[in-house]
Amino acid sequence: MxxxxxxxxxxxxxxxxxxxxxxxxxxxxxxxxxxxxxxxxxxxxxxxxxxxxxxxxxxxxxxxxxxxxxxxxxxxxxxxxxxxxxxxxxxxxxxxxxxxxxxxxxxxxxxxxxxxxxxxxxxxxxxxxxxxxxxYRTVRRYQVMTRALDPAEAPPTPPAGLTLRPCDGDEAERRRAHALIEETFAEHFGHVDRPYEPWLDHIDGRGLDWSLVWIATLPELGDVGVMLTRDDRTSMGWVGHLGVAKAARGRGVGGFLLRHGFGAYAARGRSTMGLGVDTANETGALALYEAHGMEVHYAVDTWELTL
Missing domain, CATH: 3.40.630.30 (Gcn5-related N-acetyltransferase (GNAT))
Structure with missing residues (x-):
């Protein structure tokens, strides 16, 4: 029974x-x-x-x-x-x-x-x-990818003219990071356009270490990239968002941000970095991560039921 x-x-x-x-x-x-x-x-x-x-x-x-x-x-x-x-x-x-x-x-x-x-x-x-x-039917597959970090990870060389700044200053910088994420993820499958305050709640951002969120800038284009990471997971450092503006894609901005994250988290004593990626992402994100040594940890399917 x-x-x-x-x-x-x-x-x-x-x-x-x-x-x-x-x-x-x-x-x-x-x-x-x-x-x-x-x-x-x-x-x-x-x-x-x-x-x-x-x-x-x-x-x-x-x-x-x-x-x-x-x-x-x-x-x-x-x-x-x-x-x-x-x-x-x-x-x-x-x-x-x-x-x-x-x-x-x-x-x-x-x-x-x-x-x-x-x-x-x-x-x-x-x-x-x-x-x-x-x-229900499956509509998308995502992979969680990880990479082991070397304690001696060398700081990456930025593309010509690119500068990087953390978002640990005033709230204006946090709002700028939010705007860049909304811009660079706007066409991604499943992306939801959220105003700043609801977005903070969605990412549990009120307790986020904003020194681990970076904005990339090019002289002729202004702010062109953003990477939001978090160090509050026991198992690994985590890249929540990595986005590059359309006008700056193909110029090494995404790869530089990723390598910068590897180095920053290695310096914090982390042994692993992880992120999630849509396997059908049209920006080539999966290939970028694979090219930088990230491997599949596990995969999940998105299931959808029409109501």
């Missing part, structure tokens, strides 16, 4: 249990735990998150076996969600999907072309037939 399935909303006090569940999934899917408690807390404390309506925990026999969360800050008709479940707990996984889909339709409110998206490892703990059986 199966253990009784119970479902309730998540609360801030559940953060450690949720983190443990996510790390158990990590261990199965990628071979090691890589979820930090700070990431979970950032989700649970997001100012726009109504945990009572938009989050779910599933328990079997008192054990947390699945977790889901839904949000709709990506524009009209677009709903996103987290969904994690331990293998062998299909009923719990399906029940949380049902609840997410109901909430997603409430969020969408009949908007034309409305959709729900979630990302799952290409070798997921969720039974492979569940999502296709509910009408």
């Amino acid at each position: 199966n253990d009784l399935l119970t479902v309730r909303p998540a609360g801030p006090s559940d953060a450690e249990d949720i983190c443990g569940l996510l790390n158990a999934v990590d261990l199965i899917e990628i071979g090691r735990p890589e979820t930090d408690l700070a990431e979970v807390n950032a989700d649970l404390h997001h100012p726009d998150m109504d945990l009572a309506r938009d989050s779910w925990l599933a328990f079997e026999g008192g054990r947390l076996v699945a977790y889901a969360m839904a949000w709709a800050d990506s524009g009209p008709g677009r709903v996103d969600c987290h969904h994690y479940a331990l293998p062998g707990h299909r009923a719990a996984a399906v029940r949380l999907l049902e609840l997410v889909e109901v909430r997603a339709r409430e969020f969408a409110d009949g908007a034309p072309g409305a959709s729900l998206r979630l990302q799952l490892n290409v070798e997921p703990t969720l039974d492979r037939d569940v999502l296709p059986g509910r009408g």
